[in-house]
Amino acid sequence: MFINKVFMLLFILMIAPSIYAKQVYPGFVNPESAVQGQNGDIFVTEIGEFGKDGDGKIKKINSKGEVSDFAIGLNDPKGIILYEGKLYATDKDLIVKINMNGEWEVFSGTMAFPKVPVFLNDIDVTPAGKFYITDSGNLKNGGMIFIMDMTGNVELLMDENSHPAIKAPNGILPLDESRFLMVDFATGELFEGHQKKMTLKKLIGGLGGGDGIVMLKDSVLISDWKNGVLYEYKDGQVKTLNHRFEAAADIAPTFDKKSIIVPDMKAGTVTIIDIYK
Ligand SMILES: [Ca+2]
Ligand SMILES: [Ca+2]
Structure with missing residues (x-):
């Protein structure tokens, strides 16, 4: 019986894609998201x-690891x-802009939104400066996807009225100036959307409480807040990576795009992990 369990464990370790935690930074209070600048500084939002x-x-977190x-x-x-x-962050019901000296200002206030924001969550931007912003609603439904321009003007792109599959949009990732990926926290479904054609196509489900999306090489990595795992979506298939978190929130690539940064909201940590292919 024991031998069987050992073999089973070895088997699981062999088939699970292997990833390696390079560095773990403790002491955060509900960290949600992160981004790394060119000089190595990592900026982490703390709720x-x-x-x-x-x-x-x-x-x-500076390049010496000091927080x-x-x-x-x-x-x-x-x-x-x-x-x-400049850093741009969602903050509940508005968007803030933060300068590199740490001073911040409201960039798009609640009144700038065409529909009242409820739970602004992810933000990402295309090379041309088109921002995508998700609103996760009440985390079950009522969510929205907004587009913001460099003047702070916000437009509603999609919501449950226009696209019934939209419940609680969370992670969003532009693929180019028109196409984007979005993962829904309520349904665990990953979508590919088109901003100009206004289409939203389901790619795959089963991603738990989908939170962050990162693209590294030809793999899409998705964090699952509810189950504390990361998934790799590649060639239409999903694999669960073998590293366990308590609540893997919004993941981000490192600046060199070789590793990912994982804020674990419940553990209060930020982990840098390498993905081995
Ligand atoms: Ca707070
Ligand atoms: Ca998020």
């Missing part, structure tokens, strides 16, 4: 207490992206 205003932060407060006084910041030397 603090959920629903409590003013205790949200952006923390910086410090970078921007303070936010509410519940989530998705973060770096574009042309």
